[in-house]
Structures are given as structure tokens and as C-alpha cells.
Amino acid sequence: MILTGGGQIGMAIARRIGYGMKIVVGDKRLENAEAVANTMNKAGFDAVPTKMDLSERNSILGLIGKAQQYGEIAMLVNAAGVSPSQASIESILKVDLYGTAVLLEEIGKIIKTGGMGVTISSQSGHRLPALGEEADRLLACTVTEKLLALELLQPCNIRDTLHAYQLAKRCNVKRVMAEAIKWGKRGARINSISPGIIVTPLALDEFNGPRGKFYKDMFSKCPVGRPGTADEVANVAELLMSNRGAFITGADFLVDGGATATYFYGD
Numbered sequence: 001m002i003l004t005g006g007g008q009i010g011m012a013i014a015r016r017i018g019y020g021m022k023i024v025v026g027d028k029r030l031e032n033a034e035a036v037a038n039t040m041n042k043a044g045f046d047a048v049p050t051k052m053d054l055s056e057r058n059s060i061l062g063l064i065g066k067a068q069q070y071g072e073i074a075m076l077v078n079a080a081g082v083s084p085s086q087a088s089i090e091s092i093l094k095v096d097l098y099g100t101a102v103l104l105e106e107i108g109k110i111i112k113t114g115g116m117g118v119t120i121s122s123q124s125g126h127r128l129p130a131l132g133e134e135a136d137r138l139l140a141c142t143v144t145e146k147l148l149a150l151e152l153l154q155p156c157n158i159r160d161t162l163h164a165y166q167l168a169k170r171c172n173v174k175r176v177m178a179e180a181i182k183w184g185k186r187g188a189r190i191n192s193i194s195p196g197i198i199v200t201p202l203a204l205d206e207f208n209g210p211r212g213k214f215y216k217d218m219f220s221k222c223p224v225g226r227p228g229t230a231d232e233v234a235n236v237a238e239l240l241m242s243n244r245g246a247f248i249t250g251a252d253f254l255v256d257g258g259a260t261a262t263y264f265y266g267d
């Protein structure tokens, strides 16, 4: 298994489905990958930490090469990313949008027959109005190296880091649809999960950032009335990454306690 992002969501998913596998954990911050690998290895898993940068194709290829030393890659869990309060517009687009697209593309070329993948998008992408058929097609199908040159991703068309994040996450969902066709030719499946507010270091940065009140209001007013946990995201990933999910590919699953429902149709 390749696990990108040594964070809470990634670890929760890997713990649910990664037993008995060699798990290569890649993170830009090596100490995060090491912390996850350490926790997992003390719980009977077999994880190896490595430094990698999702925003660089060569780094992604290096990670894949390292994982292939242990055998064919049967699973991908992509839970690396930066949030609107953590990064600039440019790095959100480079990591969350471009990097995810490259990772799905490169793993799709070598994934084991019958393999499975999940990438973490966000409820944020569900809040953007429809972009239209042409923009959706461009986000889904543009050659990865030309993605960041798209007119709709130019700085003059992006209001702030939240808008960049929403576009990146919308793009993740569209790339998953387009990649599912390619992965399908190898008998493999790829899906995305769009979590709402899940308590992790990334979310805590948001609670303490400029949009803190907005996020706290969001979870207190949603139908479930609380933020979620990484383990609840893993519940869905477990279905998608097992044979019970064999008919599910190219799909996105909103796991947000109903926050998106409240956003559109609440009081």
C-alpha cells in the first residue's frame, strides 16, 4: 500500500485496511510519516516512512519506485494535502490539485490488477456552484502538466485560498471520474471521499485560523451537530477498498454530518 499524508485521516484508513501489507508512508514532513509508521508498527502493522512531496512528479515517482521494491502496488490511500489556512493559493493548487492528479495518473499506470484506491477530497468542493460542462471536462481530462495553465486556475480568477481549495477539491472529484476509466482497464477501482470537518491537526489549524468562527458554526449547525472523526471517514473507505465496494468506482462520497445540506437548504 502507498499511503500519502502521514495525517490522522490517512492513518485511520490505513489501520482499517492495511493489515498484512507493506505500507509505504510518504509525507513532505518526514517526522509526520515517521510518527504514523511508528504508531502503526507498535500496533502490529508493517509501515515504512519516507519523505516525499506530492507537488513534484519526480518525488511521486520516487515514492512509487520505493514501494515497488516490496512488490506490486495493490492499494493507494491519498490523504496528503494542505488547507486554506495553511498555504498560499499557489501551493494549494500545486499540492491539492496538480499533485493529486499526478499521483492518480502515475499509480493508475502500475496499480495491480484488482487494486483499489481512495483519495481525500473535501465537502468544500461541494459548495462551489456548478462550473459548467466545459470547465468540468477540462478539470477531469486536461493533461496533468497543462492543468495549472488552465484559464480558470489563473490568479486573476481565484478570489482567495478557500476558493483555490474548493477548485482543487472539485478537480479531485473530476479526476477520479476520468481516472476510473483508465484504472478500470487494469481491473482496478478509484474513488474519492469528501469529508466535512474532521478533527485533525489540519482542522485545528482552521479552527484557530481566520475562518475559525465560520468552521465552528458550520459543525454546530449541521444535522449531526458535531465535527467528525477520522475513523468515520475510514468507515466509508473500508467499504470502498473492499470487495463489498466492487461495483463502486469513479464516485465521490460526502461524509460531512449533513453540513452541505445545511449550507444549501438550512435556516
Ligand SMILES: NC(=O)c1ccc[n+]([C@@H]2O[C@H](COP(=O)([O-])OP(=O)(O)OC[C@H]3O[C@@H](n4cnc5c(N)ncnc54)[C@H](O)[C@@H]3O)[C@@H](O)[C@H]2O)c1
Residues within 6 Å of the ligand: 004, 005, 006, 007, 008, 009, 010, 026, 027, 028, 029, 032, 033, 052, 053, 054, 055, 079, 080, 081, 082, 083, 095, 120, 121, 122, 123, 194, 195, 196, 197, 198, 199, 200, 201, 202, 203
Ligand atoms: N480535517 C478535515 O476537516 C478535512 C476535511 C476535508 C478534507 N480534508 C482533507 O483530508 C486530507 C488529509 O488531511 P488531514 O485532516 O488528515 O490533515 P493532517 O494535517 O493530519 O495530514 C495532512 C498531511 O499531509 C502532509 N502534506 C502536506 N503537504 C504535503 C506535500 N506537498 N507532500 C506530501 N505530504 C504533504 C502534511 O505534512 C500532513 O502530514 C487533506 O487532503 C485535506 O484537505 C480534511
